[in-house]
Amino acid sequence: MEFQTTNIITKSVGTNKIRYSRCMFSSEF
16 A cells, blocks of 8 residues: 555656656757
């Protein structure tokens, strides 16, 4: 149970980082 919650949090953080970097990339060009 604990491992599953941590996995979900890590996944959400990962997608947030990708979304943020993509936003920065599109704003530069």
